[in-house]
Amino acid sequence: xxxxxxxxxxxxxxxxxxxxxxxxxxxxxxxxxxxxxxxxxxxxxxxxxxxxxxxxxxxxxxxxxxxxxxxxxxxxxxxxxxxxxxxxxxxxxxxxxxxxxxxxxxxxxxxxxxxxxxxxxxxxxxxxxxxxxxxxxxxxxxxxxxxxxxxxxxxxxxxxxxxxxxxxxxxxxxxxxxxxxxxxxxxxxxxxxxxxxxxxxxxxxxxxxxxxxxxxxxxxxxxxxxxxxxxxxxxxxxxxxxxxxxxxxxxxxxxxxxxxxxxxxxxxxxxxxxxxxx
Amino acid sequence: xxxxxxxxxxxxxxxxxxxxxxxxxxxxxxxxxxxxxxxxxxxxxxxxxxxxxxxxxxxxxxxxxxxxxxxxxxxxxxxxxxxxxxxxxxxxxxxxxxxxxxxxxxxxxxxxxxxxxxxxxxxxxxxxxxxxxxxxxxxxxxxxxxxxxxxxxxxxxxxxxxxxxxxxxxxxxxxxxxxxxxxxxxxxxxxxxxxxxxxxxxxxxxxxxxxxxxxxxxxxxxxxxxxxxxxxxxxxxxxxxxxxxxxxxxxxxxxxxxxxxxxxxxxxxxxxxxxxxxxxxxxxxxxxxxxxxxxxxxx
Numbered sequence: 194x195x196x197x198x199x200x201x202x203x204x205x206x207x208x209x210x211x212x213x214x215x216x217x218x219x220x221x222x223x224x225x226x227x228x229x230x231x232x233x234x235x236x237x238x239x240x241x242x243x244x245x246x247x248x249x250x251x252x253x254x255x256x257x258x259x260x261x262x263x264x265x266x267x268x269x270x271x272x273x274x275x276x277x278x279x280x281x282x283x284x285x286x287x288x289x290x291x292x293x294x295x296x297x298x299x300x301x302x303x304x305x306x307x308x309x310x311x312x313x314x315x316x317x318x319x320x321x322x323x324x325x326x327x328x329x330x331x332x333x334x335x336x337x338x339x340x341x342x343x344x345x346x347x348x349x350x351x352x353x354x355x356x357x358x359x360x361x362x363x364x365x366x367x368x369x370x371x372x373x374x375x376x377x378x379x380x381x382x383x384x385x386x387x388x389x390x391x392x393x394x395x396x397x398x399x400x401x402x403x404x405x406x407x408x409x410x411x412x413x414x415x416x417x418x419x420x421x422x423x424x425x426x427x428x429x430x431x432x433x434x435x436x437x438x439x440x441x442x443x444x445x446x447x448x449x450x451x452x453x454x455x456x457x458x459x460x461x462x463x464x465x466x467x468x469x470x471x
Numbered sequence: 472x473x474x475x476x477x478x479x480x481x482x483x484x485x486x487x488x489x490x491x492x493x494x495x496x497x498x499x500x501x502x503x504x505x506x507x508x509x510x511x512x513x514x515x516x517x518x519x520x521x522x523x524x525x526x527x528x529x530x531x532x533x534x535x536x537x538x539x540x541x542x543x544x545x546x547x548x549x550x551x552x553x554x555x556x557x558x559x560x561x562x563x564x565x566x567x568x569x570x571x572x573x574x575x576x577x578x579x580x581x582x583x584x585x586x587x588x589x590x591x592x593x594x595x596x597x598x599x600x601x602x603x604x605x606x607x608x609x610x611x612x613x614x615x616x617x618x619x620x621x622x623x624x625x626x627x628x629x630x631x632x633x634x635x636x637x638x639x640x641x642x643x644x645x646x647x648x649x650x651x652x653x654x655x656x657x658x659x660x661x662x663x664x665x666x667x668x669x670x671x672x673x674x675x676x677x678x679x680x681x682x683x684x685x686x687x688x689x690x691x692x693x694x695x696x697x698x699x700x701x702x703x704x705x706x707x708x709x710x711x712x713x714x715x716x717x718x719x720x721x722x723x724x725x726x727x728x729x730x731x732x733x734x735x736x737x738x739x740x741x742x743x744x745x746x747x748x749x750x751x752x753x754x755x756x757x758x759x760x761x762x763x764x765x766x767x768x769x770x
Contacts, residue, residue, distance in 0.1 A: 253646045275646050283643055292514060292639050293696045302636045306648040312631045338694040358647065 205264070206231045206362050206393040207252060212261030214247055221247045223417050225261070229395065229410075231361075234388040236404040237397045239414035240437050245397040246284075248414065249364045252395075253279055266361055277306070280355030282365040285347055290340045296350050297322060297335040303357040325353050329383070345376030352383070363387065365396040369403055381407045401428070405450040424450055485719050493613050494605045498711030498729060500620040501672045504665050506685035506707025507627060510700050511658060513686040514638045519569060520557060522679030523576030525666050527553040529675050530583035532667075537586055543615055543667060550663030553579050558655045562641075603674030603726030605715065616668045623661050627700075630657060635696060672711070673726035684733040685710065691737075691744040706736060 207229040214222040222244045229235055237245045250256040251263055254275040263270040270276055280303070301308075304318050314322070326332045329349045334342060339350060348368060355363055365384075369377040381403065388394050398404060404411050405424040413419040413427060413436040420427045420436070428450050433441040442453050485491040512521055531549025535542050557575050561568030608616075627634065636644040637654045645651045669678050689702035714729030721728070 255642065255645065275648060277648070279646065281643055281646050283640070287640075289639065293690060293694050293699050294635075294639060295695060298635075298696060299639075302632070302639070302644075303647065305632055305636055305644075308632065312628055340694075 204231050204267070205229060206233065206266055207395070208262075208264045209251075210262045212251065212258045212263055214244070214251055214256055214258050221416065222251070222258075222414075225414075225418055227412065227418055227421065229393070231266075231393055232388070232391055233410055234384070234394045234408055235396075235410040235412060236408040237395060237412050237414055238399070238401060238404060238436070239419075240439075241399075243415040243436075245414055246366055249281075249366055249395070249397065252276075252362075252364065253281060276362075278359065278361040280358055280360030280363045282348075282351045282355050282363070282368055284367045285344070285351070285371060286367075288339075288347075288351070293338070295336050295338055296326070296331060296342070299339060299350055300326065300353045300357055303354040306358065321357060322353075325357055329353050343376075344372045345379060348372060348376065348380055349383075352380075356387070361393060363392055363394045365394070367398060368396055369398055369400050377403060401433070401452040402450075405452065428452060481720070482716075485716065490606055490608070491715070491719065493608045493610070494725070495712055495715050497605055497608050497613055497616050497672055498715045498725075499708050500616050500711075501665075501669045502681065502685075502711025502714075502729070503704045503708035504620050504623050505669060505678075505681040506689075506703040506705070507700060508623060508661055508665055509682040509684075509686040509707070510689070510696075510703050511634055511638050512662070512682050513690065517568065517572075518679070518683045519572050520554070520662070521666070521682035523557070523572040524550060524554055524662060525670065525675045525678040527576040527579035528663065528666050528670070530579040530581070530586075532670070533583035533586050537590060546667045547660075547663050549579070550666060551660050554659030554663050555656060558659055562655070603670070603672055603677065603724075605672045605725045608671060612668075612671055616672075619664045619668045623665060626657060626661060630654065634658070673729055677726045677730045680730040680733060681707065681710075684730075684737050688733075688737050688740040691740045706733070710736060 205228045207227070209225050209227045212222060212225045213220060214225075221242075225244075225248070237248060239245050247256060251258060252265055252270065254270045257271075265276040265279065268276055300322050301314050301318060304314065304321070308314060308318060323332065323335075326335055329352065331346060331349055331353065334346060339347060342350065352365075352368075355365075363384075368380055368384075372380070377400070384394055384396070385407070396408075405428055409423065410421075411424050411427050412421045413432055415436050415438070420432045428443050430440075430442055433443065433452060439454070444451050444453065485495070509521070512518060528546050528550040531546040531553075532542060534540075534549065535545025538545070553575055557568070557571050560566060560571035560575070566574075633644070633649050633654050634657075636647070636649050637651050637658075641651050644654075666678055669681060673681050685707040686699065686703040688706050689699040692702055693699050710733040711729055714732040715725060717723065717732060718725040718728035
């Protein structure tokens, strides 16, 4: 398994034992057991409604399981007590882009735990924010309204908000959704860099090919854990079809795994790219 | 007599009356506080709550008077519980926020109406509560307004970051350690207390306008949260004072005049932000530079 060097220590950052989560009478996660070591970089994949976001919310203490135990960095996650040192990047679709906040105001929200009831950020908080914005290439945009940024910049703003809390575990919900290929690659490169520095990362995505190309570890979910391991081992037509309940094929192209829909509508001959490779 | 002297006379003359001094101070403070708290009401997309809660509190005011409980304590407790119930119901997604507000507040208002209809010999005059009667503000009422304004100003200052984070992204705020339940309770308490003291200034029927119009004007003029709070507070206070003066000289109902002053300012802000400001920015921009496309429509 091509796991990062930081993952060498086997102490788990996340462990779930027999976790069942329900919203009312609807069970979303059933008897999930999963252990991820410190320093791991894991992608959660599965169809819409499979419980990916619910799993993240369970780790953050936002959802209380009806059964089972959740531990993050050795501490049991209980009701109403979010574990400290977790950074969270929500889906960009959930953000109110019309809210009157600037880049720096959003990023400083991530320091709220350490700022306590002090109404304004300290000099140290502002210095930390400045360094982080510089690192993420956002320094010149600090005073801009969040709506004025590109999709990639917006993604980095919310990543900066998560990172300024100096987390052990970074959770990202669909970080590559709705962004172009370059932005996706930039985001993934940045996450790899953070992982190399020892940060444990879990992200959800629908982009199977991005997971196959970038992530050392993947968990397939559909109400339960269908499979867990390296993409090379997990991305098989059987496992993916079981996860998505749709026919999927996996081919290897120039050393890379490529997942394709078996019954996807084919382009007309006039739309076929010239010299398509096989 | 030149124009300036005439204007000065118009400004000073009402101040010779004690009841108008109290009315102006009350309108200034209530307008400012409605503008300040209204920022959170508007940004949390709970504009309807101000309207609904004022009706709910009317029920509490009637019951408090009938049971001879202190009006401020009884109505505040009633309004606080109604606001908490609304926020809790909508947060838990038991029903939509609009439906929760509609049901809880109309039921609460109906209790007040039933009490009045049952006790037919009940002489209390609730016209002031419904339509406002700022000119009858007594010293005790003014003390209550000053106290509520002071407490709200302190709470907004101290819990500024928590209120901002909870309004922007309540779920993520909880993850970062903000006790959103407590912040919601604080917000409900501030809103209930403010509506009770605002009741006499603008009346139950017009409170929502004082809570919604100033922050909406501010939002049209700025993209910065602290600046929005400042502008909304100033617009609220300005509209309150101008409304009292205008109602005095025009002999119009005071609460309605305050609301119409805010509405007029809204029209001016709308014209400025949509017609004048883009042209001014266009002129100020160097030739060839194009404005960055906005990703979302203006508010």
